Amino acid sequence: MTKLNQILAVEKGVKSDVQRKVTDAYNRIQKAPLLSGLSRTYQPIDDEGEQLPPESTRVQVQAEEVLKDVGTALTRLFDVTATKDWANCEAKADVVVDGEVLLEDVPVTYLLFLEKQLSEVYAFVSKLPTLDPAETWTRDEATDTWRTEPVKTTRTKKVPRNHVLAEATDKHPAQVQVYNEDVVVGYWTKIAFSGAMPQRRVNELLARVQKLQDAVKYAREEANGTEVVDRKIGDKVFAYLFR
Known part of the structure; x- marks a missing residue:
């Protein structure tokens, strides 16, 4: 008994073969000279006239025969496809x-x-x-997302400071250098949230x-x-x- 997987295995080959045969048949019937024949004989007007040999061309392609060949090829494809499709209705x-x-x-x-x-x-x-x-x-229940642990960082601000290089005297003013000092002015608390998995x-x-x-x-x-x-x-x- 044939199984469905066997039909599936041959289906592609059958399709290719049939397509080739149908294409060949189509090409044959498009060539008018192959469908045409000729028979021509010559008879001089009197016995003294030149004798010429008869001419003939044989019909090489008959449309009915081509049609029969196409029908035979397609019948195989129709049968294989029908067997597959009917079996697909039952294969579970x-x-x-x-x-x-x-x-x-x-x-x-x-x-x-x-x-x-x-x-x-x-x-x-x-x-x-x-x-x-x-x-x-x-998991953060409030936002229904994922969250990281809080990370605390400082916020700084540059504050100008004076650095006395030399004290003032009665002859010279004080020598002072101005510089900026980073001073903590607050704190950031960062929590990242994500909807990823x-x-x-x-x-x-x-x-x-x-x-x-x-x-x-x-x-x-x-x-x-x-x-x-x-x-x-x-x-x-x-x-x-x-x-």
Whole structure:
């Protein structure tokens, strides 16, 4: 008994072969000289006249024969595709994760959809922003975000000061140097907030997506192992079209 995965394996080759044959048939019927024949004989007006050999050209392509060949080729494609599509209606499998059935009797076509979508979900999750590992983060219930521990820093202001290099005398004024001194005038308390995710959370999500991807692949393989009934659709179609 043929299985669905066997039909899927030959489908691509059948399509390519049929496309080649149909293209070849199309090219043949476009060449008018191949469809044309000729028979010409010569008879002089009297027995003394010049004798010329007959001329003939054989018809090399008959449209009816080309049509028959196309019908034969397409019949194979129609039958393979029908067998696949009918089997797809019946091919189903459970998606099992950690020994538990997550999805029951999923059609193989939907399993293929799931595979594609889960690949996109994995790519999206892998790009999620994560918290800076250089900071210590805790959950802030008031803002429903992540926050760092408070960090206190000083705010300074430059205050001019005088430095007496030499005291004043009765003959010379005092020598004074002006300089700026950084004086603490206040304190900053900084707390950073973030809506990103901890890396461990992203890793956990990626692991879950990967696990479901594997489960869907296993289910698809099981569904593709369904036995199929060979469908003979092409003969009916082309018996009507080309009769």
